[in-house]
Amino acid sequence: MSGLIVENVDKFYGNVQALGDISLTVDNGQFVCLLGPSGCGKTSLLRIVAGLEDPSAGRIVLDGADITSKPAHKRDFGMVFQSLALFPHLSVGDNIAYPLAIRGVPKEKRRAEVERLLELVHLPGKADRAITQLSGGQRQRVAIARALIMQPKLFLLDEPMSALDAKLRETMQVEVKRLQRSLGVTSLLVTHDQREAMTTADLVVVMSEGKIQQVAPPIEIYRNPANAFVADFIGITNLIQGRIDGGRFEGPGGALTLPGAKPGNATLSIRPEDIALAPQAGPDTLTGTVTFVRHLGATTEISVDTGNADEKDLTVSLPGRTHCPLEVGDTAHLSVDPAAVVVLG
Structure with missing residues (x-):
């Protein structure tokens, strides 16, 4: 009751x-x-x-x-x-x-x-x-x-x-x-x-x-x-605007495969810990320029400019013991697990 x-x-x-x-x-x-x-x-x-x-x-x-x-x-x-x-x-x-x-x-x-x-x-x-x-x-x-x-x-x-x-x-x-x-x-x-x-x-x-x-x-x-609002208020997230056609999201910095996603304009929410560094561009990567790197002990945060429409850099969070080979000005390829992506209307 x-x-x-x-x-x-x-x-x-x-x-x-x-x-x-x-x-x-x-x-x-x-x-x-x-x-x-x-x-x-x-x-x-x-x-x-x-x-x-x-x-x-x-x-x-x-x-x-x-x-x-x-x-x-x-x-x-x-x-x-x-x-x-x-x-x-x-x-x-x-x-x-x-x-x-x-x-x-x-x-x-x-x-x-x-x-x-x-x-x-x-x-x-x-x-x-x-x-x-x-x-x-x-x-x-x-x-x-x-x-x-x-x-x-x-x-x-x-x-x-x-x-x-x-x-x-x-x-x-x-x-x-x-x-x-x-x-x-x-x-x-x-x-x-x-x-x-x-x-x-x-x-x-x-x-x-x-x-x-x-x-x-x-x-x-x-x-x-x-x-x-909820995605942005709770913790840290990356909000990326773009368009979905045929299960494929096209946005700033690249494209992501999102099977079954409804076609049309969309905003993606991707948590920083769900993004990894990739050695090169691929079918499910975003590419941009590193603008900031900070070591926080438990994690290392990397800011990457992918040309996002709202002018916010993407935030990537790596485990603190993971070696970060990138410095400000470097090109970063970011691998995203489609299962971790939330599609917002």
Whole structure:
């Protein structure tokens, strides 16, 4: 049975439409990421689900009950904000126990629940510590523990890791996923970080300009993007414009065999790791001039100018241990596996 259903939701701020006909189903226990650039509507959608804002149209259903008009404090949700919103004058334990305290839960039970949550978020024995004595990652865990102490039906996270440094952010992404999986709580995370979505989500919802572009598991989003926006937003890809006739794509730099491809104008999406260097031009190669080479340790990236219509060079990614014989100015022949090519309309 589906836990959360967002049905035909619109949201207007004056004459500006922030969300247009949004429909989404989240199964019980799923971890879903709302992913997109700033201004795409993902936070507005989260706030409507949380009850912090009202939709202009549509409804929100949880476990079969319409909660569209239900106040936020009665929705039994746990939420972690971008700012964390911890109380600096309260201890770690009192911050976590706050939702229980305002509901009149006895002190002994509050203490027991705090200790249980501190164990879950790997902060045992820190109940009496001052919030100001914690690191950024530890504060993050306290905010998560506070959101989970009421055993909510839905766990909502609004870009809570955006202020952390890159290494700590990746550590916390894994921790949040581990915790969510162990508790089995249905979760909805807003992020603009593609890596975060790929790390944590069972299902990724890619949004742009107030609309959903694609809903699918992370690897499906990456390997089979629904359109050029999704392909370009998720990871790095090469978008090549040209024309298909008789199963043959003709584009800048050469031609590729694409059996069964629909004839007509087309845009191809090819991931950098799906391109290899070839010794010479062939039936499924593209040719261009090397404009940049950079060694990144795990990979070597090569930029190649093939005369692409949008003036973007193709990016080729080679394993770091692979010898790269090319330098800037050299001619590069690029071999492409047709099975790895995604044809976009």
